[in-house]
Amino acid sequence: MAQKKAGEVEAFLNRPDFAYSLVLFYGPDTGLVAERSAKLAKAFGVDPGDPFSAVVLSGDEIEKDIGRLYDEAKTLSLLGGRRLVRVRGAGAGKALADAAGELGGERLTDTLIIVEAGDLKKNAALRANAERGRHAMALPCYQDEGRALDQMIDEELTAAGLGMDRDARDALKARLGADRIASRGEVQKLCLYALGTPTVTEADVAAIVGDVSADALDEAIDAAVSGEVKRLPHLIDRLTTAGAPTFQLHQALLRYFQQLLALREGVERRGEPVARAVERRRPHFRRRPAMEAALSAWTLAALDARLQAIEADILMSRKDSGLALTITHRTLMDTAVEAARLRARGGA
Incomplete structure (x- = not known):
């Protein structure tokens, strides 16, 4: 198995071992994933602007034509020397996961494949195959602390x-x-x-300096899920102006609703009091009022419908990056409006 703990990644990047032909960077901090990927690419010594020695592929593109990855990985540079293949926006696709397992199991002469992915669970196929590969390395990228x-x-x-x-x-x-x-x-x-x-x-x-802290992100998510319609636009603008990526806002909202769904199961089906369910989750004391308000308002049916809407918006924003900011703003505001409506009706 080839993997590093989060605290060991920088040491690896400072002295990279290119015996690993495939390196996977993954984690919720997409900026950190991209920065570390670029650092490794630079250390490999290939000019990213050289079309004969470097190529960038998208995760969606590969899922539609996995043969492209194999072709690029096993093609020798026309001018000799090393060859760099970067895959950006990798997701949970089976084709890429299988290819990572196969390509990561062999030593590719003078070729490095770098895969950039979002947050992957331990049992995600792409992560598991990279960790198992004899010539592959999986590197976690978590929030700066x-x-x-x-x-x-x-x-x-x-x-x-x-x-x-x-x-x-x-x-x-x-x-x-x-x-x-x-x-x-x-x-x-x-x-x-x-x-x-x-x-x-x-x-x-x-x-x-703008505010791009996790606290600012949490504040915006709390406002959306608890129905603070008037306050939310300012919080969204503060984050996007400071450079927070729209993908991060969408993912934070998605994760929050997934947590709410699990908590609401106990409230509706087992009769667990809202306060006790929230206490079991142990949120930061500043976030507790918003979580209690959201858990009281959102029913299982409403949560399921909103999760489907969020997932659809995430897919739409990935397909059309030019509209990502507009779509994300709409997702958050639609969520806040629906939360306010549910609170006014007592969660009905």
């Missing part, structure tokens, strides 16, 4: 020749973390803003 976030901040400060006092760092970290690329972009913006001064201050952070 603690040391990893400090490291990213230090990298950007060093590159800009700036220092930062403790209060400024604490204020900055409170606004970062929901997505690696969005967070790095905010730090780079801060460094540009503070250029010419020796030290970044808390006032600089307040003046220029």
Whole structure:
């Protein structure tokens, strides 16, 4: 088996072992997945803009024509040297999972396949096959926390020749973390803003850095599921302006409704009190009122209908990325309107 724990991934990327011909990056932080994938691709030494040595494929494209992946993986570079194949937006498709198992079981001469996927459960076929492959490696990418976030901040400060006092760092970290690329972009913006001064201050952070933290994401999701229709547009705009990817908003909403569905089963079918069901879930105390309001309002039938609508919107946004922001905004607002209606009717 070839896999790393989340805390071991950076060490692997700093000294990559290219005996692994297929490397899978997966996790809920799509920005971190993309950044780490790019870091490994750079270390491999192939110019991503060279059409003779590098190719980028989409997960949807491969599911329709898996032969394309085999062809690209086993084609030698026309000019000699190494060849890079990147697969983006991989999902739960069977064709790609099977191919990962097969290609990850053999050593591909001078070829590296990098697969970027979302959050995969332990029993997901793609993840399981990558972990089992003799020449494959599975690398988890989870939300920036603690040391990893400090490291990213230090990298950007060093590159800009700036220092930062403790209060400024604490204020900055409170606004970062929901997505690696969005967070790095905010730090780079801060460094540009503070250029010419020796030290970044808390006032600089307040003046220029948007809020892309997990707390801001949770606040928007809570507002949607509990029916805070008037407050929600501001929360959505704050997240999207700060660079939070629409995919992350959709996935957070989907996961929340899946949790609500499991909790509501106990409320409707076993007569469990709402307060006890929420207590069993142990949410952060700031999120508890919204969860209790949502669990009281949403019936099993309503939850099932909303889950189907969310999944349909996610699929639509993936098919037409140009409308992703509009679709995500609509999904959240439709959810909030329906939640408000259900609360007004007492969950009927």
